[in-house]
Amino acid sequence: MVKTNFHHTIYELTGSVLDLAKIDKDSELLDKKIIQNEELATLDLSDMTEEEELEKYLREISKLSEPEIQEVLEVFHAYI
Numbered sequence: 855m856v857k858t859n860f861h862h863t864i865y866e867l868t869g870s871v872l873d874l875a876k877i878d879k880d881s882e883l884l885d886k887k888i889i890q891n892e893e894l895a896t897l898d899l900s901d902m903t904e905e906e907e908l909e910k911y912l913r914e915i916s917k918l919s920e921p922e923i924q925e926v927l928e929v930f931h932a933y934i
Contacts, residue, residue: 872922875929905930 899907912923
């Protein structure tokens with residue numbers, strides 16, 4: 855994102871959950887982040903812990919690789 859001299863420049867970034875997490879959310883240039891999912895899906899999350907729900911979402915909906923899933927889970931563990 856590059857600041858311009860125009861009155862309004864709006865940036866909408868698309869990408870995976872992991873890619874977008876690396877972008878500074880407090881940037882005055884960023885309007886919104888859009889997680890790129892190609893398909894609609896439903897998940898059966900009954901009788902699962904929050905960690906299991908997150909892992910299932912990352913694997914089946916976000917289609918992240920195993921190292922990427924582990925990276926997100928490490929951040930999740932740091933905040934719980």
